[in-house]
Amino acid sequence: MVTILDGKKTAEKRLELLKEKIEDAKLYPRLATVIVGNDPASQMYVRMKHRACEQVGIGSVGIELPAEATTRMVVDEVRRLNRDEDIDGILVQLPLPAQVDTERVIGAIRPDKDVDGYHPENMGLLFSGRPKFSSCTPTGIMTILAEYTIPIAGKRAVIAGRSIDVGRPMAALLLNADATVTICHSKTADIAEELKRADILVSAVGKAHFITAEMVKPGAVVIDVGINQLEGKLVGDVDFEAVKEIASAITPVPGGVGPMTIATLMENTFRSAQERACDRVL
Numbered sequence: 001m002v003t004i005l006d007g008k009k010t011a012e013k014r015l016e017l018l019k020e021k022i023e024d025a026k027l028y029p030r031l032a033t034v035i036v037g038n039d040p041a042s043q044m045y046v047r048m049k050h051r052a053c054e055q056v057g058i059g060s061v062g063i064e065l066p067a068e069a070t071t072r073m074v075v076d077e078v079r080r081l082n083r084d085e086d087i088d089g090i091l092v093q094l095p096l097p098a099q100v101d102t103e104r105v106i107g108a109i110r111p112d113k114d115v116d117g118y119h120p121e122n123m124g125l126l127f128s129g130r131p132k133f134s135s136c137t138p139t140g141i142m143t144i145l146a147e148y149t150i151p152i153a154g155k156r157a158v159i160a161g162r163s164i165d166v167g168r169p170m171a172a173l174l175l176n177a178d179a180t181v182t183i184c185h186s187k188t189a190d191i192a193e194e195l196k197r198a199d200i201l202v203s204a205v206g207k208a209h210f211i212t213a214e215m216v217k218p219g220a221v222v223i224d225v226g227i228n229q230l231e232g233k234l235v236g237d238v239d240f241e242a243v244k245e246i247a248s249a250i251t252p253v254p255g256g257v258g259p260m261t262i263a264t265l266m267e268n269t270f271r272s273a274q275e276r277a278c279d280r281v282l
């Protein structure tokens with residue numbers, strides 16, 4: 001019998017717990033979001049993040065820059081937020097418009113306010129096995145695996161997708177948890193063969209029904225990061241109906257990885273506020 005890894009329920013539970021922790025800590029963490037342009041999907045994600053802030057007692061400010069903003073304008077905004085002592089976390093919503101140099105913008109965020117974990121310093125710490133802030137989506141996946149007590153050490157984990165926000169940090173987190181990790185990508189010679197060996201399979205490709213039942217080992221744990229539109233419906237990368245017959249556990253889309261991403265962002269922001277409060281005392 002397959003276990004459905006319920007990200008919505010797990011995220012709600014984490015957010016309730018976080019709300020209590022924030023109240024007990026008598027802190028008022030604050031997150032700043034920066035959005036450039038008016039991409040509807042980005043606007044929706046930012047709105048969801050602000051809503052989650054409200055739910056747990058984190059203050060939030062939303063900075064909106066025009067679609068034609070330059071790299072300089074975005075970097076200046078980030079630097080202003082770096083200096084603002086009332087701001088604990090800075091999130092720049094990606095993707096940025098083509099004329100903006102994303103690497104320069106991410107590199108400008110103060111690493112101790114980089115709650116999305118994309119700054120090279122935080123990536124380096126993650127890959128050296130001493131994570132401080134690690135990207136919210138893969139960290140949320142580690143949380144849901146822990147919630148359902150899914151063993152990781154010694155397991156073969158195979159990830160489809162090598163992006164900087166999901167595939168690569170996912171590999172580092174699973175490696176840090178003692179899995180044997182393979183990353184597959186668009187140039188992998190025989191991806192079906194690689195995936196078929198996975199005890200834990202993570203798909204972050206962005207193609208509807210990319211993972212078919214034939215690619216999944218019986219009893220595998222399947223984590224679906226993908227968000228795709230198929231015939232007007234939101235679906236993941238995994239052919240859920242077919243794969244759930246084979247897997248031992250699987251995340252649905254929607255209601256799997258997505259809510260965990262937002263809950264992790266809230267947890268990272270609180271942690272930043274706690275650490276900054278400690279620094280002020282020392």
Ligand code: NAD
Pocket residue numbers: 137160161162163164165166167184185186187188191204205206207225226227228257258259261
């Ligand atoms: P991306 O486009 O940056 O990366 C996609 C990766 O898939 C690339 O590394 C590429 O090499 C690989 N790929 C593409 N075609 C392939 C093929 N045929 N075979 C093997 N690999 C292939 O995307 P991303 O930012 O990593 O996001 C991936 C998906 O996850 C998207 O659908 C995105 O919307 C979703 N996503 C969801 C969340 C969430 O919170 N649920 C967060 C981030 C991304």
